[in-house]
Amino acid sequence: MTEHLTVGRVARMAGVSVRTLHHYDEIGLLRPVARTSAGHRAYSAGDVERLREVLAYRRLGFGLREIAALVDDPTSDAVAHLHRLRGLLLAQRDRATATIAAIDRELEARAMGISMTPEQHLRVSGAQLYESIGSAYPATRRTEPRIAARVWEALGDARTVLNVGAGTGSYEPVDRAVTAVEPSATMRTQRAVDAAPCVAASAENLPFADGAFDAALAFSTVHHWHDPIAGLREMRRVARRVVVFTHDASDTGWRQRFWLSRDYLPEVAGLVVGRPSVDELARAIGARIEPVLVPWDCADGFFEAYWRRPEAYLEEQVRRAVSVWTRVGPAAEQRAVRALRQDLSSGRWAERNRELTDLDAAELGLRLLVA
Ligand SMILES: C[S@@+](CC[C@H](N)C(=O)[O-])C[C@H]1O[C@@H](n2cnc3c(N)ncnc32)[C@H](O)[C@@H]1O
Numbered sequence: 001m002t003e004h005l006t007v008g009r010v011a012r013m014a015g016v017s018v019r020t021l022h023h024y025d026e027i028g029l030l031r032p033v034a035r036t037s038a039g040h041r042a043y044s045a046g047d048v049e050r051l052r053e054v055l056a057y058r059r060l061g062f063g064l065r066e067i068a069a070l071v072d073d074p075t076s077d078a079v080a081h082l083h084r085l086r087g088l089l090l091a092q093r094d095r096a097t098a099t100i101a102a103i104d105r106e107l108e109a110r111a112m113g114i115s116m117t118p119e120q121h122l123r124v125s126g127a128q129l130y131e132s133i134g135s136a137y138p139a140t141r142r143t144e145p146r147i148a149a150r151v152w153e154a155l156g157d158a159r160t161v162l163n164v165g166a167g168t169g170s171y172e173p174v175d176r177a178v179t180a181v182e183p184s185a186t187m188r189t190q191r192a193v194d195a196a197p198c199v200a201a202s203a204e205n206l207p208f209a210d211g212a213f214d215a216a217l218a219f220s221t222v223h224h225w226h227d228p229i230a231g232l233r234e235m236r237r238v239a240r241r242v243v244v245f246t247h248d249a250s251d252t253g254w255r256q257r258f259w260l261s262r263d264y265l266p267e268v269a270g271l272v273v274g275r276p277s278v279d280e281l282a283r284a285i286g287a288r289i290e291p292v293l294v295p296w297d298c299a300d301g302f303f304e305a306y307w308r309r310p311e312a313y314l315e316e317q318v319r320r321a322v323s324v325w326t327r328v329g330p331a332a333e334q335r336a337v338r339a340l341r342q343d344l345s346s347g348r349w350a351e352r353n354r355e356l357t358d359l360d361a362a363e364l365g366l367r368l369l370v371a
Helices: 007-014 018-026 045-060 064-071 078-111 118-123 125-137 145-154 185-189 228-238 251-255 257-263 278-285 310-314 316-320 325-330 329-346 348-352 353-357
Strands: 041-043 160-164 175-180 215-218 240-247 288-291 366-370
Touching: 007 018, 007 041, 007 045, 045 064, 045 078, 064 078, 064 329, 078 288, 078 329, 125 185, 125 316, 125 325, 145 240, 145 366, 160 228, 175 366, 215 228, 228 240, 228 251, 228 278, 228 353, 240 278, 251 257, 257 310, 257 348, 278 288, 278 366, 310 316, 316 325, 325 329, 329 348, 348 353
Parallel strands: 160 175, 160 215, 215 240
Antiparallel strands: 240 366, 288 366
């Protein structure tokens, strides 16, 4: 006969209150398999296994309703849950490691009597994110030749080019003298051995003389800067031409245009709050704004790249190379992926996005600023 555990014993083992277990039962999240003859709850080994999964998701910040959907997902068995939890915990550990490193730096600064202003503290945050997620970057992030051609054309006849927020150097032209600036050590160490020389610095404080370069380039990085306007002015100061690839972060220009943010990940709205608009960015350097369409088979796996290949977003390695997914947090990420997976298998995604199948390139709010 199978042994059943009382609610008190399960509560003690799991480190939760009996009240919590009663609540989980009442809302249908964890219904014990049986009752004793006296009517008390009796938990089986399977119930305890489910509780372990529920508590693990809870610790990761998931809401009870989301957890119910996750643990009831018929396509996930115990092994799938363990893999998913492991991935989420690794991502959380990476974020914790980056935060600890930042705290250590601040403690060191304080011990030396140097007080950090909130601005200084925040200034490194974009780079810090890349310290933790940067190692996943090269798997899917590479030069998209059609977009690179637009960028290089915009650089005009510049012979010397400063690439700010250079990362692994995907958009560095090989036929000009390039100097790269990249604050994240993780990203710097992933640059090819023959890549352009790279300086550890931030856009907001470029260690170069006025007019030191013919052109300055910033590709897909401005949204990470603590102070984008200050960074752009720095680019303007050190170069006579400035080229910036970014996106129009307005609701209509970007978020509502792309089915992923519109239908599955509305949390991206929270990521752009307080950021200067694309018009403000352009005004800061006197730039003209040109739309850049995303080809259907875009080679660089940025957030919008797979607009006609929705299954790609179900892949962990695709998401890990795009900071948006880390920034929205694991609960929103898992919810979005689950909903997308369901809509792809039910045909709902195809139905809703029928017009995309005939497009070779899409206008998703990506912009080139040229000054
Ligand atoms: C999405 S990656 C783009 C990298 C590269 N431009 C590319 O297109 O492959 C963003 C990069 O911006 C860098 N970054 C973050 N904050 C920065 C700052 N304040 N100044 C310069 N770069 C920064 C990150 O470390 C990261 O390498």
